Amino acid sequence: MKTPLLLALSLAAATHSLAQSSSAVAPPAQPAPQIVFVDPDGPEAAEIRRIGESAMNRLSFTMVSELNTAIAKGGLEAAVDVAHLTHLKWVNSRLENWPQITAAKLTSLRLRTPLNSPDAADKLALDRIKEELSSSPSPSSVLVQRIGPAGGTPEWRVYRPIGVAPVCIRCHGNAENQSATLHAKLMERYPVDNATGFEAGQWRGLMRVTVDLTPPPSAKPAIKQP
Numbered sequence: 001m002k003t004p005l006l007l008a009l010s011l012a013a014a015t016h017s018l019a020q021s022s023s024a025v026a027p028p029a030q031p032a033p034q035i036v037f038v039d040p041d042g043p044e045a046a047e048i049r050r051i052g053e054s055a056m057n058r059l060s061f062t063m064v065s066e067l068n069t070a071i072a073k074g075g076l077e078a079a080v081d082v083a084h085l086t087h088l089k090w091v092n093s094r095l096e097n098w099p100q101i102t103a104a105k106l107t108s109l110r111l112r113t114p115l116n117s118p119d120a121a122d123k124l125a126l127d128r129i130k131e132e133l134s135s136s137p138s139p140s141s142v143l144v145q146r147i148g149p150a151g152g153t154p155e156w157r158v159y160r161p162i163g164v165a166p167v168c169i170r171c172h173g174n175a176e177n178q179s180a181t182l183h184a185k186l187m188e189r190y191p192v193d194n195a196t197g198f199e200a201g202q203w204r205g206l207m208r209v210t211v212d213l214t215p216p217p218s219a220k221p222a223i224k225q226p
């Protein structure tokens, strides 16, 4: 597989816990949302895939450019501050210049930070790629996923496996090869870092975007006054 380089960013969603008063009647349990992988080559996925892959091409390019620019300017330690895609602009919860992208994330089975932890649907995608890598000579280069109740409005996600390029090794390779200052900076920010020890060419994780084909609120036609 030609593994496309790179990334997505993580709008890491904070986990909210809902406090329940002791007198509240427990609501009926919500059925778990249906999570279905849709054939990326089929007609149902065509438009979602097209938009998702275009956005990820751009995000991958941006991620590598930001890294290279930051490394050139201030070295690896400075590049930690821009890893990865943390400076994307979001307008009304949509990616600037990509109004159909409502979320973008980098996730992995080996994490530097729990903020990038996979949710249930991400985990299914990670497990699927992991399984394919162990059993198939040509694992998927893209996954399309539909999440939601039958008949409801689904959430559509597009995933792309990302590989480890030589530049990635500088922060995700063997920790013993990191300079003392880089190591100290990473340890300070990411005390539980499981994202070292990678080698070039290995599978690093997934980039994922959420695609929403409904027009953003501002793009909806105004209702005509009688």
Ligand code: HEC
Residues within 6 Å of the ligand: 005, 006, 007, 010, 064, 067, 076, 077, 079, 080, 083, 084, 106, 107, 108, 110, 111, 112, 113, 114, 115, 116, 162, 163, 164, 165, 167, 168, 169, 170, 171, 172, 195, 204, 205, 206
């Ligand atoms: C300058 C150091 C640096 C370089 C170089 C670097 N990364 Fe990272 N990477 C980080 C940091 C820091 C994080 C945690 C970012 C955050 O706080 O969300 C991270 C997180 C990630 C994550 C999210 C999952 C996790 O572990 O939290 C992935 C995937 C990832 N990097 C892939 C790559 C790839 C692929 C490359 C090469 C193209 C790369 N990285 C190069 C520093 C780096």
